[in-house]
Amino acid sequence: MVKKSIEILDTTLRDGSQAASISFTLRDKIKTAILLDELGVDYIEGGWPGSNPKDYEFFKEIKNYSLKNAKIAAFGSTRRKGIKPEEDVSLKSILDADTSVAVLFGKTWTLHVKEVLRTTLEDNLQIISDSVQFLRDHGIEVIFDAEHFYQGFKEDKEYALKVVNTAYEAGAKVVALADTNGGTLPHEVLEITRYIAERTKAKLGVHMHNDTGNAVANSLMGVVAGARHVQGTINGIGERTGNADLIQIIPSLLLKMGFKVLRNPDGLKRLKEVSSALYELAGIHPNPYQPYVGDNAFTHKAGVHADAVMKNTRAYEHIDPSIIGNQRKIVISELSGTANLVNYLDRLGLKLEKKEEKLKRALQTIKELEAKGYSFDLAPESALLVVLKELGYYEKLIDMKYWKVINENGLALAVVKVNSRIEAAEGDGPVNAVDNALRRCLVKDFPELESVKLTDYRVVLPGEIKNTESVVRVTIEFTDGKNTWRTEGVSQSVIEASIMALVDGLDYYLQINKKLKPLLTI
Known part of the structure; x- marks a missing residue:
């Protein structure tokens, strides 16, 4: 049976760059786009060309590079109230960016329509239809982001459905349901997305924010409910508490849920590499506890865990870390057993049984030192010196x-x-x-x-x-x-x-x- 595909749209260069304390240079944006293309995402949202000169320059510069997998998408808003599409600044900036794809956001929540746009519900539908149709008439593929969709649905679900169908009927290839303020919980996403999927012919996507810590779960629930397009950022960077983390979503979709994800068949092995590179470009220290790619994601400290993993890695590891470019680590600490020491000695070429009495004495010394303030999971080589002394392999070379x-x-x-x-x-x-x-x-x-x-x-x-x-x-x-x-x-x-x-x-x-x-x- 052919696996169903999920499209991945990366918005690190647009939504991700809106995170506090992050500012990508033009060169950073180009490097990121190349990394994302090599990873194999379907779309790279390069920025909002109508909002600042740097984003405009990005769309010109990226044309000098031959991308193998991803399409570059320009972001923008629907036309302003009372303005013709051909006269609207935002829509014209998308045309000037000269991309094959546009990501267009429009209002779904009646509160925004009435109090922010200050227009009627019918006029908002016309704004959406005109804007999507205008870009389609210029040969541009349109992904429509239904802003504040879940909040809008809770207030008026019939109007929210009308927005989805209006965008679809105007020619949008995908209608992405956005949890713009990040306040929706997974069970709500499942119910609401399923409700829409059962009542529209539109291809649905999801765009989640992490304000309740559920952006990844919400994205996966959206897919369970019928979405076949997922938007997010590398490492989950983004406005406020961030966006859905594609580093967690991509392997979950592929390895756990059986979907076909990424155009590069070897892209999954580059997941940790891409995550690390983006942390560096963003000027953020990597999160060692990040699922899948964090330095501690496959690190085993407790003696019981280390012993079990050395016998069968499946005992405490949900996947083989090498699949996503990570590696297993077994650390030494006061919580260790002799199995932890055996693992380190094995790397040095010393083969010992974990029942060796000398190892037990060395482990006791290590635990006593940790009680005095040492932390050998941070500096295992100091602990190994203790072990080498106990085993008789140590020679005093520095006096x-x-x-x-x-x-x-x-x-x-x-x-x-x-x-x-x-x-x-x-x-x-x-x-x-x-x-x-x-x-x-x-x-x-x-x-x-x-x-x-x-x-x-x-x-x-x-x-x-x-x-x-x-x-x-x-x-x-x-x-x-x-x-x-x-x-x-x-x-x-x-x-x-x-x-x-x-x-x-x-x-x-x-x-x-x-x-x-x-x-x-x-």
Whole structure:
């Protein structure tokens, strides 16, 4: 049986750009359009050409690119009251954008018709009909967005139905039912959309906002009720609390509901990539808890979960994360079991049974350290050092006997005694100064440390720990250009915690490369 298709219209560049604190440059908009086309959406709503010069320029610029999957759509409103279509600024701007598709919004709610447009209900229907017909006469495919549809339906369902049929009879290919203020709940969307679907020949779409946290659920309920066109944004960005998140909708439609979605058959594998790219372009930190693509979406922390997933991934994972470009992670923490440790050791090439007594002792030490303020799910490599010591694979390669930091009057100076060498160094700050001094001592014996760089530094105040004073937790991320790792230090002194994390980070690299790798290749 051939799967039914659902059209996807992405409005990240129009509705998404209306989110507070987001401002796409023209170059950002072009990059986004290319990403969306490669993903395989059916329509890309590029903006409102009549509202600002940047959107107008986008429609000119995008013509220089050959898109493989998506049609570019220009957004605009129906003609103004008392104005002929050919004289209306908004409709003319759509023609000037020179696109094959227009997304046209018009009034559905009688409150808006009477109090905002200040016209009659019949005149509003004529406005809709004239506007759709005008664009169709110019060879443009029209998607009509019925603004405030669900609010309008609750007030006058017969008039809301008339709006849908008027747009359809005028030539609209799709009539999208919009929950413009985001106040409709899933069971209402199901009932209302089904009511309309049973009484119209129009192809229905849904356009949902997230004001009650139900935009994704509402979109899926709209499809269950008969809609075959869904509008949304990447990562759900948009006005107020945002739009329906296509990153969640697309895999749900395809993997859970059996619909054919995306013109690119390999587009689903790029879902996390597209999500991450849009976060970066929007200047927003990615949500690690975002369904499907978040860094924590397939992360297992509890020991029971980790053990089960290592036996059969279906035990706690609803899909294979690789299908949407994500990956499984098992973290180490006070909630872990030995299965969590076995998973990490397996990556290093060490094969151990989870019943190994040494692993149990290492896990107990890890839990005791977490009680003192560590958080090893953020810095697993510090925990792995504990495990390597307990297993007997650890060799002391960094012996720090003394450190002193001077940080005053704009001067950051560190003196360290490491591996019987004394070195001093300046830095951009105390941590950088210690790092420089440490490396001066160590690179003579371990030149490979020249390739190790610090890429992130974070300080957290976990609060007062039982039976001690308040402490700080410092997490440092490192890279050698190929791999990344994170280590931690906890102390009442931020400098000491930083030095602990710094030494652990360099030590971990040396243990893996100087001690562990030669052992595993024998």
